[in-house]
Amino acid sequence: MKVKKVIFSGRLVTFYMILIASLMTAQVGINTQTPDPSSALDISSTTRGLxxxxxxxxxxxxxxxxxxxxxxxxxxxxxxxxxxxxxxxxxxxxxxxxxxLNFKRIKSTDVLSTVLAAELSAGGGARYLLDANTLYEINGQITFDRPLELNNAYIQGHDTNNDIILRTSGNIVEGSTGGSIRSITMSAPGGSVFNLSGTATQNLIFRDCIVANSSSVGSISGLGLVFFSIIQYTGNSNGITYNNIGQLLLSNMGWASNNLGTYERLQGTFTLVEKQGGFSQVNGSAVGFDVSASGLTITGDAVIESVVFTGNTTAGYVRPYTTGTFAGYNFNNSWTVRAAGLPTEADTNAVGDFSVDYAVGTGIGVTFNTSNPSNIVKIGTASSVSSSSNLFRFATDGVPNRLKYIGKKKRIFQVTGSVSFQVPGAGTYIIYIAKNGTPLNQYKIYGRGTAVNDIVVLPINGTTELTTNDYIEIFAQRYTGTTGDIVVPNMTITLK
The missing domain is CATH 2.10.10 (Seminal Fluid Protein  PDC-109 (Domain B))
Known part of the structure; x- marks a missing residue:
């Protein structure tokens, strides 16, 4: 029995060795005798999973x-x-x-010269020239020792409060190229966040970010598109200057009262400017929005809408244009402004008026020819006296009794007013609204005097479409009656 047991044990060991060798050189099947030839492990079951x-x-x-x-x-x-x-x-x-594949994560524990070795080399050792179309994820607070050139790359964090780009001395973003920056806090206590000067083919998108405790937010010049959206500014010693930008879009900028200097300044030429939503809290000597630079030009349209200007320095909300504005307003005719804290400025609010006021027995003499009906003559000459108390996007060009529309958008105006005139004798007269020197016959109105020195008072009422530089005047005609001049002591006209 003892010999047989030894022989059986030897056979069992041999069997297991053969089985192990088989498993090492073939597929393994669990619950299957025929594992798939392409698999290393084939598990078969209709009642259990992996x-x-x-x-x-x-x-x-x-x-x-x-x-x-x-x-x-x-x-x-x-x-x-x-x-x-x-x-x-x-x-x-x-x-x-x-x-x-075009992705890099930069952690707070990384050595920048290692993780961005290629970018440092591409920047000649002086800056980190990022790879175009590459996403750089900021993870934690990263202190950069050199500036970044975006080179049309993407910089992105996940948590704005904790994913931070810090440059203790010098600028953060420099160069001539644009790119995209999202969900980051940026801080440059010893320099500027932006120092960009590019071309119209370059675009910059900056959104969902915080700019904090910087010596200056900086300057951006020459780019085709600059789009800032949902940016919180806090504790900065100076703001940002935009210069010669094609399309400048500012959406929901939040300027806290602890910022100093000029928050946003425009210089040069812009095709489009839109500042919408957000707020500017202006205290002390700070300035919220500066458009006072000489030569500032908007070739298309500019809009400030739904922005709240607040703070204890109302005079600092806007530093206005030095020319081209109207009394009590800040912007020129290129702008539409509907913002809390600022006067509303828009072509839809354009208004113009003039008034003639002489003592009875004197006034503007209007001379007709001897025909009945006579010729149609403008009321007023170069020596006439008139005044305007409300001119917004209207001008007189120094021509008495003329209102010229100088807004940019075509619109329909209502013309209202009255004319008082003294007649030389019995007769019937017609008063006309004239556009660009041509009477609008559909709005003419008749009046009749019955004796010498009768005063006739006629209302004026009509509507007309005006485009830029169209002008309105009031004309008169004798229809029947005694020849001679009429005298106009009083006339008031309003367009709105």
Missing amino acids: LAPRMTSAQRTAITSPADGLIVYDTTQKIFYYYAAGANIWAPVGSGVSER
Whole structure:
């Protein structure tokens, strides 16, 4: 019995050795005798599944040196993740998004000269020249020792309060190229956040960010498009200057009262300016919006709408144009302004008036020819006296009894007023509204005097469409009656 037991044990060991050798050189099948030839492991079941390692997000991201392709189930986010070593990221399985190859993550613990070695070399050692169309993710607070040139790259954080770009001395963004910056706090206590001077082919998008505690927000010049959206400014010693920008779009800028200097300044030529939403809290000697630069030109349109200007220095809300404005207003005819704290300025609010007021027995003499009906004559000459008390986007050009529209948008105006005139004798007269020197016959009105020195008072009422530099005057005609001059002591006209 003892010999047989030894012989049986030897056979059993031989059997297991043969089985192990077989497993090492062939496919493994669980619940199947015929594993698929293309598989290393073929599990077959109609009642059970494969259970992958399960862990929280914190446990997953704490895995040391994860292998490329490592798969786990994230119990925090309830989704499978795989590790992509080339991009150094955990990517969700089945997200439908292809892995980015042009991607770099910069962590607060990274050595910049290592993780951005190629960019530093491309910038000649003086700056980090980013790779075009590459996404740079900022993770934590990164203190840069050199400026960045965007080169049409994308800089992005996930948590604005904690993903921070700091440059203690010098500027953060320099160069001649644009790009995109999102969800970042930027701080340059020893310099400017922006020092960009590019061309019309370059665009800059800056959104969902904070600019804090900087010596200056900086300057941007020459770009085709600058789009700032949802930016909070706090604790900056000076603001930003925009110069010669094609399209400048400012959406929901929040300037806190602890900012100093001039918040936003425009210089040069712009095709389009739109500042919409947000607020500017202006205290002390600060200036919210500065358009006083000589030669500032808007070739298209400019809009300030739904912005709240507040603070204890109302005079500092806007530093106005030095020429081209109207009394009590800040902007020229290129602007539409509807903002709390500022006077409303728009072509829709254009208004003009003039009045003639002489003592009875004197006034503007109007001479007709001897025909009945006579010729049609303007009321007023170069020596006539008239005054205007309300001119907004209207001018007189120094011509008595004329109102010229100088807004940019075509619109329809209502013309109202009255004319009083003294007649030389019995007769019937016609008063006309004239546009650009041509009477508008549909609005003529008749009046009759019955004796010498009768005073006839006629109302004026009509509507007309005006485009830039169209003008309105009042004309008169004798229809029947005694020849001779009429005298106009009083006339008032309003367009609105």
